[in-house]
Amino acid sequence: MGNPVLVEVVRGALVESRHSGAVAVMDADGRTVLAIGEVERPIYPRSAIKALQALPLIESGAADRFRLGAEELALACASHGGEPGHIATAERMLAAAGLDGSALKCGAHWPLHQPSAQSLARSGATAGAIHNNCSGKHAGFLCVACAIDADRDGYVQPDHPVQREVKSVLENLAGIAVADSARATDGCSVPTWAMPLSALARAFARFGNGQGLTPARAQAAARLREACAAKPWHVAGTGRFCTEIMKAFGARIFVKTGAEGVFCAALPEQGLGIAIKCDDGAGRAAEVMMAATIARFVTSDADHSALERFVRPALRNWSGIAVGGLRPTGAMA
Amino acid sequence: MGNPVLVEVVRGALVESRHSGAVAVMDADGRTVLAIGEVERPIYPRSAIKALQALPLIESGAADRFRLGAEELALACASHGGEPGHIATAERMLAAAGLDGSALKCGAHWPLHQPSAQSLARSGATAGAIHNNCSGKHAGFLCVACAIDADRDGYVQPDHPVQREVKSVLENLAGIAVADSARATDGCSVPTWAMPLSALARAFARFGNGQGLTPARAQAAARLREACAAKPWHVAGTGRFCTEIMKAFGARIFVKTGAEGVFCAALPEQGLGIAIKCDDGAGRAAEVMMAATIARFVTSDADHSALERFVRPALRNWSGIAVGGLRPTGAMA
Numbered sequence: 001m002g003n004p005v006l007v008e009v010v011r012g013a014l015v016e017s018r019h020s021g022a023v024a025v026m027d028a029d030g031r032t033v034l035a036i037g038e039v040e041r042p043i044y045p046r047s048a049i050k051a052l053q054a055l056p057l058i059e060s061g062a063a064d065r066f067r068l069g070a071e072e073l074a075l076a077c078a079s080h081g082g083e084p085g086h087i088a089t090a091e092r093m094l095a096a097a098g099l100d101g102s103a104l105k106c107g108a109h110w111p112l113h114q115p116s117a118q119s120l121a122r123s124g125a126t127a128g129a130i131h132n133n134c135s136g137k138h139a140g141f142l143c144v145a146c147a148i149d150a151d152r153d154g155y156v157q158p159d160h161p162v163q164r165e166v167k168s169v170l171e172n173l174a175g176i177a178v179a180d181s182a183r184a185t186d187g188c189s190v191p192t193w194a195m196p197l198s199a200l201a202r203a204f205a206r207f208g209n210g211q212g213l214t215p216a217r218a219q220a221a222a223r224l225r226e227a228c229a230a231k232p233w234h235v236a237g238t239g240r241f242c243t244e245i246m247k248a249f250g251a252r253i254f255v256k257t258g259a260e261g262v263f264c265a266a267l268p269e270q271g272l273g274i275a276i277k278c279d280d281g282a283g284r285a286a287e288v289m290m291a292a293t294i295a296r297f298v299t300s301d302a303d304h305s306a307l308e309r310f311v312r313p314a315l316r317n318w319s320g321i322a323v324g325g326l327r328p329t330g331a332m333a
Numbered sequence: 334m335g336n337p338v339l340v341e342v343v344r345g346a347l348v349e350s351r352h353s354g355a356v357a358v359m360d361a362d363g364r365t366v367l368a369i370g371e372v373e374r375p376i377y378p379r380s381a382i383k384a385l386q387a388l389p390l391i392e393s394g395a396a397d398r399f400r401l402g403a404e405e406l407a408l409a410c411a412s413h414g415g416e417p418g419h420i421a422t423a424e425r426m427l428a429a430a431g432l433d434g435s436a437l438k439c440g441a442h443w444p445l446h447q448p449s450a451q452s453l454a455r456s457g458a459t460a461g462a463i464h465n466n467c468s469g470k471h472a473g474f475l476c477v478a479c480a481i482d483a484d485r486d487g488y489v490q491p492d493h494p495v496q497r498e499v500k501s502v503l504e505n506l507a508g509i510a511v512a513d514s515a516r517a518t519d520g521c522s523v524p525t526w527a528m529p530l531s532a533l534a535r536a537f538a539r540f541g542n543g544q545g546l547t548p549a550r551a552q553a554a555a556r557l558r559e560a561c562a563a564k565p566w567h568v569a570g571t572g573r574f575c576t577e578i579m580k581a582f583g584a585r586i587f588v589k590t591g592a593e594g595v596f597c598a599a600l601p602e603q604g605l606g607i608a609i610k611c612d613d614g615a616g617r618a619a620e621v622m623m624a625a626t627i628a629r630f631v632t633s634d635a636d637h638s639a640l641e642r643f644v645r646p647a648l649r650n651w652s653g654i655a656v657g658g659l660r661p662t663g664a665m666a
Binding site: 002005009011012013014016017018019020042043044105106107108109110114117118119121122124132181182183184185186187188189192194260261279280281282285317318319320321323324 | 335338342344345346347349350351352353375376377438439440441442443447450451452454455457465514515516517518519520521522525527593594612613614615618650651652653654656657
């Protein structure tokens with residue numbers, strides 16, 4: 001009982017804060033490659049599975065019907081920063097289906113990207129659902145609802161055909177059945193389904209190499225991975241972890257953050273999936289856990305150099321003075 | 334080794350995240366009233382001790398010389414939200430000493446209070462050091478530097494007379510000597526001195542009832558407590574934990590948050606001081622830990638009712654749907 005401390009926050013000569021967590025690395029057959037902490041305890045995957053939630057966007061034919069390109073597909077997999085280019089892409093997706101931002105049910109929040117939030121305020125405008133970090137995912141759900149001629153108002157409800165299909169896709173990739181009792185409501189109002197980290201890691205191994213999936217689903221996964229590798233800025237935004245990692249590694253690594261310290265990744269070349277949960281929900285620590293986990297599965301000096309600033313990020317204060325940093329513990333090594 | 338889980342974050346039917354931590358409750362004589370977890374491990378008190386750092390502002394005569402009232406004294410103890418009234422108060426403090434915002438060395442950040450940040454952006458202005466949540470504390474340090482005719486540029490340095498006096502005050506209240514090796518740099522560039530939670534709790538017991546302090550220091554502490562009780566909005570801001578608790582309890586509870594999950598409080602009537610550290614640095618959990626700790630030392634139904642929304646805060650998503658909440662574990666009971 002109790003996961004190990006995986007990340008320390010150092011200030012001066014002392015460890016100031018500590019983050020515990022669990023890490024699962026699996027292959028597509030369900031073989032455990034690495035397990036740190038309790039990898040069989042169910043966790044809510046939150047936004048870390050947006051790419052899996054986007055598979056029906058392609059499988060339903062909606063992506064082709066509405067002529068969605070790499071930017072739109074990457075945004076459907078995104079927790080974006082609400083930068084102007086993200087908003088424009090979400091609006092294009094909605095317009096392609098004959099809709100606009102008023103169709104979104106994700107709720108409004110100000111852009112996560114602070115300069116964009118300030119610029120929005122400076123323009124005299126206020127935040128809407130289109131600025132929600134999930135607006136691309138929701139625009140994708142709406143495209144599916146239109147393509148299959150389903151109700152467009154209720155698309156966030158668990159019994160809506162879009163969410164039923166999402167659940168079926170998740171169960172197929174994770175290789176488990178998910179009970180209704182495992183359902184909670186996500187920050188953007190769609191269902192989130194609890195599952196063990198091990199199952200989540202296996203789902204991303206399959207997402208990465210298509211093994212065990214129907215040819216159509218494997219192709220859909222490849223198309224989403226290619227879109228994110230080609231347009232990593234659309235998956236997160238300026239300076240963000242997911243964007244920077246995918247910019248550095250291209251199609252070799254797909255990585256996606258979720259709320260409450262969840263992180264998932266696929267390493268297609270190695271046939272591996274990674275799922276991480278920081279116990280306390282801290283994104284800063286989940287990023288270090290993910291960078292340190294990826295570092296175990298790359299070999300070149302260039303790859304390790306590219307990861308270093310994420311494995312051991314420095315902390316600077318408001319005056320730019322170096323005050324400490326984060327680092328993985330021995331339990332991650 | 335390892336502190337107990339003290340707060341759980343619930344979503345749907347599951348515990349989604351967990352926060353461990355330590356709690357010390359001491360009296361002014363150094364008797365342990367309550368100890369949960371490792372209370373002898375040194376932690377950086379960060380902004381939780383701003384009221385102790387403000388004692389020289391009164392003891393040096395600066396507060397009288399510059400005619401600082403309750404609002405200014407409360408702001409010197411504050412991590413404020415950068416709301417317009419906070420900024421105006423900081424500017425009054427600086428003007429009283431013949432200075433302005435350019436004298437501040439705390440670094441710039443946008444107001445923590447989001448509507449104020451948006452309004453600042455809308456006005457076409459940008460954030461300065463005056464908007465830093467520590468600007469009141471720094472204005473207080475500058476008032477002391479002016480009153481004792483010390484250098485005004487170097488007031489954040491550990492060897493500056495202001496910071497040497499702050500360290501001496503901390504050692505006196507905590508009843509321990511603090512080694513130079515325990516010093517790190519805070520977010521606003523002043524020194525932060527690591528000390529055990531137990532010593533920190535004892536310092537706040539003494540701050541609360543003056544026991545064991547010189548009459549001048551005890552009077553200075555009483556004047557700061559009265560200022561914060563009279564002007565709790567100036568200690569934090571609209572809707573914030575410290576402000577709401579002190580609005581509800583008046584002079585009966587002094588409470589102050591710090592970065593990285595630190596929280597301190599004084600219960601003058603009971604002669605007790607409280608010091609809390611959430612291991613992972615999460616403010617949301619430190620608030621629950623503090624509310625649940627206070628709840629152990631109040632008896633009336635009205636007091637328990639006032640605390641309930643802080644002991645078990647609800648979580649709502651971007652659409653206002655109730656998705657879960659935080660709660661203390663049995664280890665807090």
